[in-house]
Amino acid sequence: MERSSSSSMELDSDLNLKATELRLGLPGHCGDDDDGPEKSQISSTSPTTVLTIGRSSSGGSNKRSSPEAPSSNECRSQSDSSASGVEFEDRDCAPPPAKAQVVGWPPIRSYRKTCLQQQKRGSESGMYVKVSMDGAPYLRKVDVKMYKSYADLLAGLESMFKLKFGEYSEREGYNGSAYAPTYEDKDGDWMLVGDVSWEMFISSCKRLRIMRGSEARGLGN
Amino acid sequence: MNYFPDEVLEHIFDFVGSHKDRNSVSQVCKLWYRIESYSRQTVFVGNCYAIGPERVAERFSGLKSITLKGKPHFADFNLVPPDWGGFVYPWIEAFARSRVGLEELRLKRMVVSDESLELLSRSFPNFKSLVLVSCEGFTTDGLAAVAAYCRQLKELDLQENDVEDHRGHWLSCFPESSTSLVSLNFACLKGDINLPALERLVARSPNLKSLRLSRAVPLDVLQRILIRAPQLLDLGVGSYLHDPDSENYNKLVTAIQKCKSVRSLSGFLDVAPHCLSAFHVICPNLTSLNLSYAPGIYDNELIKLIRHCHKLQRLWILDCIGDKGLEVVASTCKDLEELRVFPSDPYVGQAAVTEEGLVAISRGCQKLNSILYFCQQMTNAALITVAKNCPNFVRFRLCILDPTKPDAVTQQPLDEGFGAIVQACKGLKRLSLSGLLTDQVFLYIGMYAEQLEMLSIAFAGDSDKGMQYVLKGCKKLRKLEIRDSPFGNAALLMDVAKYETMRSLWMSSCEVTLGGCKALAKRMPGLNVEIINENDQMEFVGGCDDDRQKVEKMYLYRTLAGQRRDAPEFVWTL
Numbered sequence: 163m164e165r166s167s168s169s170s171m172e173l174d175s176d177l178n179l180k181a182t183e184l185r186l187g188l189p190g191h192c193g194d195d196d197d198g199p200e201k202s203q204i205s206s207t208s209p210t211t212v213l214t215i216g217r218s219s220s221g222g223s224n225k226r227s228s229p230e231a232p233s234s235n236e237c238r239s240q241s242d243s244s245a246s247g248v249e250f251e252d253r254d255c256a257p258p259p260a261k262a263q264v265v266g267w268p269p270i271r272s273y274r275k276t277c278l279q280q281q282k283r284g285s286e287s288g289m290y291v292k293v294s295m296d297g298a299p300y301l302r303k304v305d306v307k308m309y310k311s312y313a314d315l316l317a318g319l320e321s322m323f324k325l326k327f328g329e330y331s332e333r334e335g336y337n338g339s340a341y342a343p344t345y346e347d348k349d350g351d352w353m354l355v356g357d358v359s360w361e362m363f364i365s366s367c368k369r370l371r372i373m374r375g376s377e378a379r380g381l382g383n
Numbered sequence: 384m385n386y387f388p389d390e391v392l393e394h395i396f397d398f399v400g401s402h403k404d405r406n407s408v409s410q411v412c413k414l415w416y417r418i419e420s421y422s423r424q425t426v427f428v429g430n431c432y433a434i435g436p437e438r439v440a441e442r443f444s445g446l447k448s449i450t451l452k453g454k455p456h457f458a459d460f461n462l463v464p465p466d467w468g469g470f471v472y473p474w475i476e477a478f479a480r481s482r483v484g485l486e487e488l489r490l491k492r493m494v495v496s497d498e499s500l501e502l503l504s505r506s507f508p509n510f511k512s513l514v515l516v517s518c519e520g521f522t523t524d525g526l527a528a529v530a531a532y533c534r535q536l537k538e539l540d541l542q543e544n545d546v547e548d549h550r551g552h553w554l555s556c557f558p559e560s561s562t563s564l565v566s567l568n569f570a571c572l573k574g575d576i577n578l579p580a581l582e583r584l585v586a587r588s589p590n591l592k593s594l595r596l597s598r599a600v601p602l603d604v605l606q607r608i609l610i611r612a613p614q615l616l617d618l619g620v621g622s623y624l625h626d627p628d629s630e631n632y633n634k635l636v637t638a639i640q641k642c643k644s645v646r647s648l649s650g651f652l653d654v655a656p657h658c659l660s661a662f663h664v665i666c667p668n669l670t671s672l673n674l675s676y677a678p679g680i681y682d683n684e685l686i687k688l689i690r691h692c693h694k695l696q697r698l699w700i701l702d703c704i705g706d707k708g709l710e711v712v713a714s715t716c717k718d719l720e721e722l723r724v725f726p727s728d729p730y731v732g733q734a735a736v737t738e739e740g741l742v743a744i745s746r747g748c749q750k751l752n753s754i755l756y757f758c759q760q761m762t763n764a765a766l767i768t769v770a771k772n773c774p775n776f777v778r779f780r781l782c783i784l785d786p787t788k789p790d791a792v793t794q795q796p797l798d799e800g801f802g803a804i805v806q807a808c809k810g811l812k813r814l815s816l817s818g819l820l821t822d823q824v825f826l827y828i829g830m831y832a833e834q835l836e837m838l839s840i841a842f843a844g845d846s847d848k849g850m851q852y853v854l855k856g857c858k859k860l861r862k863l864e865i866r867d868s869p870f871g872n873a874a875l876l877m878d879v880a881k882y883e884t885m886r887s888l889w890m891s892s893c894e895v896t897l898g899g900c901k902a903l904a905k906r907m908p909g910l911n912v913e914i915i916n917e918n919d920q921m922e923f924v925g926g927c928d929d930d931r932q933k934v935e936k937m938y939l940y941r942t943l944a945g946q947r948r949d950a951p952e953f954v955w956t957l
Contacts, residue, residue, distance in 0.1 A: 266460035266866070267758055267841070268726055268782055269815075271517060273571065275544040277652065277676045281539045311681065317424060 277282050289364065295341070295372040306364055312356050319343060325371060330356045345370050390453050391420045393446050402427045421445050428452070429861075430802050431469060431493065432911065435944045436477035448487035448512075454887050456839075457864055457947050458492055459517060462891055462936070464917055466951045472499040472543040473949075479506035484489035487512040487538075494518070500525030504532035512538035512566075512794045518608050519545040523572070527553035534558075537590075538566040540735025541939040548574030564588040568595035570650055570676075586611050598652035603631045609638035618642070619672075623952035636661045649673035649699075654680055666691030670718075672900075678727045682735075686711045692760045696720045696750075701727040702757060713747025721753040726784060738765035738791070745772035753778040760791035761818055766800025771805035779804055786842045789819035796820055802827035805835075806867035814840040825849035829856025837862040850874035854881055864889040874897030879906050887940040898930025900937055904957035911946060912939040 218332040289307045302322060309315040316327050328339030335354055336342040347366040355363070355370070396419055399405050409419040417947040422612050425448040426439060440446065448861045453469025471493045478485055479927060495518045503510065510533045523546065529539065530553055550809060554577045557564075564584070569576075576599040585608050595618060596605065600621035609615070645665050654677045676681060685704050689695075695716040702724050704712075712719070722744060724736055744751065745768065752775045761783055789796055797818040805811060805828050812834055816824065820843035828835070829852035835869055837861055842849065852871040853863070855878055862885065871894030882903075897914070904912040915936035946956045 264786065266457065266462045267786055267838075268784055269841075270545060270725060271458045271459045271758075272461065273517070273545065274725065278678050291752070359655070 211213050260283045291345075291367060293319065293370040293372065294324070295325075296374045298323070304370070306367060312361055312363075316343060316355070319370070319372065325372070332357070341374060343370065344373050387419055390469040391456050394420045396422055416893035419775060424448060425487075426450070430780070430940050430942075431471075431474070432884070432944060432947050433942045436474040437481065438943070440478055440481035442481050444493055446483050447471065447476075447485065449478075449485070450489040450491075451493060452491045452730065454491035455864070455868065455887065456492075456862070457889055457891070462866070464915065464951075464953060467915070467954060468947065468949055468951070469493045469497050470499075472502070472556055475499050475506065476504050481509075484509060486510055487514075489514040489516075490518055491516045491544065492518065494520040494524070496520050497522055497525035497528070501528040501789055503633050504528045507533075509535055510796070512540075513541070513639045514538065515544050516542040517544065522547040523549045523553045524575070526569075527556040530554070530556035530561075531558065534561070534755040535563060536783040537563050538563070539564075540566055540568045541595075546572055548572055550574050552577060554584060556757050557854075559586050559587070560578065562587050563590065565590050566593035566617075567591065568619065570595040570621070570652065571859050572597045572599070573845050575599050582607055582611070588612075588930060589614075591615065593617035593647075595650060596621030602635055605637040606638045609635075609642055614644055615642055616644050617647040617649075621650055621652055623651045623654040623677075624673045632661070640664050643668065645669070647673075647823070649676075651677035653678070659684050663688065663691050667693060671697040672696055673697075675699040675701055677701070678703065682708050682740045690715055692717055697722075699723040699725070701725050703727045705735045706737055706743065708741035709736060710743040710747075714742045716748060718745075719748040720750050722748070722751065724757055725755075725759040735759070738762045741765060742768050742772075745769040749773070750775070754777055755780040755782075755815075757782045759782065759784060760788060761797060761800065762790045762792050763795065763797055763800035763803075764790075764792070766797065767803040770800075770803040773808045775810065778813040779808065779811060779838070780813065781817055782815065783817045786817050787819050797821070798823040798827065799876060802831070805831040810834055813837040816843055817841060821845050822849040822852070825852040829853050832857055834859055836860060840865040840868055842867045844868045844870060847874035847877075849873055851877050854878050857956045860884075863887075865893060867892040867893070869894050871895055874903075875899050876903060880901055882907060882939060883909055883941045885941065887938065889936075889938050890934075891936040893955070895934050895937060896930060897932045897934055900934055901930065901957050903939070909943075910939050911942050912937065913950070914955045914957065916953050916955060 166309050170186070192323055205352055222327075288307050290303045291293075293302045304315075304318065304322070306315065309318060320326055325341050326339055327341060327343060328336040330336055346365045346369045347353050348368065352371070375379075385672070390416070396405070396408060399408055402425075405423055409416045420442045421444045422447055423443050426432060426443050426446055427450045428439065429452050431451045439449070451471065451474060453468060453471075454463055457463060458467070466484065469492060471490055475488075479502060485503075486509050488503065488510075489512075493515075495515060500521055505528075513529060513536075521544075526539075526546075528540075529536065544941070557580075561584075565588075567584075567588075576597060578600065581600065582604065591612050592614065594608070594612065596619055598607075598621050600608075602622065602624070605620060605622075607619075620838065639661055642665055646668060647663070648662065648669055648671070651659075659680065662693075666688060672689075672692060672695055674685065679803070680701075682703050682705050684706050685700065686872055689698075689704075689708070689711055692698075693715060696718050698712065698719060698721070699757075700708075701722070704724070709724075714721075724740070727735070736756070736758045738758065741754075741756055741758065742763075742765050744754075749772070751773050755775065755778075757791060758781070761781065773876050790800070797816075798821055801816060801820070801824050803816075805814070811832055814828070814832065814835060814837070816839065822845045825848070826845060828838070831837075835857045838853060838857070838860065841864075847870055849868070850865070851874050853860070854874070860881075864887075866889075870890065873889070874901060875895050900912050900914060915935055915938065917935070950956060
């Protein structure tokens with residue numbers, strides 16, 4: 163099973179993954195670890211690939227992670243400089259973008275976790291569309307499902323192409339900018355980005371084109 | 384009172400409703416015990432291993448309704464291995480043999496096999512109501528048996544169970560003559576549903592008041608169902624994916640407008656983030672709203688919806704509503720009594736709400752008495768303010784996603800904040816702590832939390848003193864569950880008799896040793912002291928070296944039934 167770094171934190175009881183449980187040390191212990199493992203508890207039925215708790219910003223955090231692991235892969239959690247993470251069964255250990263989880267924390271039922279996952283799973287397939295910009299020598303590709311909203315998508319495009327879109331309004335389109343974002347829909351028509359609901363947009367967008375303002379003004383009406 | 388005939392006493396006892404009160408009544412004298420026992424129709428067993436089913440059937444000969452709870456609470460969070468126990472079959476079998484006139488069965492965190500459901504459906508001709516919460520072990524075949532053979536079935540309520548789905552034929556097993564359904568909740572089922580059978584069932588159930596659909600029920604079916612059942616009080620929408628310009632959606636809007644009686648709304652298991660506006664028309668009538676299974680709804684849609692919900696008493700939502708959204712709740716929902724804010728992304732550990740949302744709620748919702756709040760951070764100042772604004776909390780559960788995070792502003796432990804809560808909320812019965820906490824918070828809890836019945840502790844405390852303060856001070860404590868905290872034998876053994884006044888104690892990843900647990904078990908034969916030994920972490924080699932091993936998971940409970948005979952290999956009863 164292919165695993166991305168975030169799905170490595172999935173609760174998957176079928177895989178019988180081992181996990182370290184974490185122990186509190188007494189206060190006064192230095193926050194930096196690597197002075198030998200505390201007693202580690204391996205629980206075959208706790209299915210998370212569990213790692214460290216994020217450290218609090220100050221005050222002695224008494225967490226210790228146990229480096230005792232069956233696999234030889236070790237990953238460092240980038241989000242927390244003093245934490246060390248151990249991942250199991252991860253061949254490609256992409257740096258995890260987020261803090262790893264403690265077994266059974268946060269305390270929510272598996273049913274609830276599955277519900278949230280299911281919504282995400284729908285978007286895990288990714289939806290890459292080509293993005294062209296007038297005047298640019300080559301096209302780019304973006305995964306539209308990475309974005310949650312128009313604001314998100316436009317911010318992403320602005321960053322990718324180093325430009326700024328104007329304010330969107332239903333009447334005027336993108337006013338006050340040199341460029342306007344447009345997309346080709348299922349019927350082959352070129353539409354202004356932002357007119358329909360986000361879901362509708364996601365389901366009908368075939369490719370994106372960042373049009374020069376002078377051309378785009380016609381679409382805004 | 385002894386001069387009254389038994390029937391009079393019985394009649395008087397009819398007015399005594401709560402389990403606690405009936406238990407008290409039964410202890411007055413032998414006569415009262417006898418009468419109360421045969422007249423009690425509703426029995427509550429908080430721990431299915433505390434007593435055997437035969438004894439229950441024998442004592443309560445008039446039993447019609449029973450509630451059973453199985454696994455310890457932390458089983459919800461994967462801390463208890465599968466096959467630990469909590470089987471309902473022996474109960475159903477014993478009741479069938481004793482010819483109990485069972486009408487209602489309510490189970491929580493129990494293992495329910497298809498065999499037990501089949502036996503249930505065939506053994507009790509007056510059976511009316513089955514409520515399963517957080518249970519597992521059964522498939523839709525078991526449900527088919529219940530549908531087919533429980534001729535008087537009024538209520539089938541499945542909440543957050545893990546059900547193996549063998550596809551949708553179970554719904555067709557309700558006989559055509561079955562018209563008695565009042566409540567049907569199958570939201571937790573994952574597989575396909577026989578939609579025509581569902582529609583026909585709804586059509587022939589004129590008393591249907593509560594209907595919660597699974598994600599397999601699409602919009603057009605929902606619309607037709609609503610047309611058939613405008614008398615619904617409680618609606619759980621299944622799938623809510625649609626194109627707002629479509630014909631179906633317009634029909635749905637019309638159908639919803641006819642549902643003037645709906646007071647409780649939930650579901651939206653698959654949801655397109657926009658177009659909840661179809662429901663705005665019924666929002667002013669809602670007293671209960673649960674959108675906590677719908678991570679796809681954007682905060683502005685949530686807020687737009689909530690602005691219409693002036694009568695809301697109960698709200699369950701996801702943290703994507705944000706602090707700003709909670710301010711809207713605070714200004715709109717003046718009757719709010721219960722709020723639960725769940726994390727929408729537990730894996731990433733970024734909650735969208737902070738202490739500000741909680742404070743806003745406390746300012747606006749004066750009737751608030753129950754809260755479960757997953758958040759990014761908390762401060763003592765906020766908790767102190769909340770305590771001042773809302774002294775009526777009965778249940779207060781706070782979960783900071785980073786479990787040992789200190790006060791976000793001062794970096795101090797959150798002792799003072801929680802201390803303020805227990806001091807102000809004199810009626811507090813349930814408390815869950817999180818954040819950086821020292822022994823001090825437990826001193827406060829022991830001092831002030833006089834009504835506390837259930838306490839959940841994780842990653843807190845410095846020493847045995849912490850647990851000792853609680854055991855000494857909280858006279859009404861019934862359930863104590865602790866994980867990853869430095870409490871050891873000194874705390875465990877401080878007052879062993881106390882555990883017989885409690886339902887149960889759970890300690891995992893603490894400092895208690897095998898020796899400590901053995902000593903406890905020896906002194907208190909009326910308790911089952913169970914050690915969960917996964918993966919042979921512990922060894923009984925013999926000799927006293929054993930005893931210094933730390934016990935990873937211990938669960939003890941008072942019981943009249945002795946050591947349980949269904950314990951798996953990895954559970955040792957000392």
